[in-house]
Amino acid sequence: MTERMRRINESVRQVLAEALLELKDPRIGLVTVTGVTTTPDLRHATVYVSVLGSTRKRNASLQGLTAAHGVLQSRLARELRMKRTPQLTFEYDPSVERGVRMTHLIDELAPDDE
DSSP, X not given: OOHHHHHHHHXXXXXXXXXXXXXXXXXXXXXXXXXXXXXXXXXXXXXXXXXXXXXXXXXXXXXXXXXXXHHHXXXXXXXXXXXXXXXXXXXXXXXHHHHHHHHHHHHHHSOOOO
């Protein structure tokens, strides 16, 4: 990944993270934007999110984000000066959940050092 694409991905992530706080959709729970991958032609961006809660809450949050993609895209267009505003798709990022699970497994196997 080039430095330019890394900066674009980080800028998109920051704008979306701020915009999510202002969304009023009750389906969207505690959502964290963990990463963004934008195609080199800037036409599409995959937004990876982590959702706190059950599988039902995760699915509801993803539906709410998909419904709000137009609002989020217009916010991107307004705040970032880009040749094109990428079309957003949202995907669940299981890495945080996997990390917590691994930490619990390590804690179970490791003896207390106290």
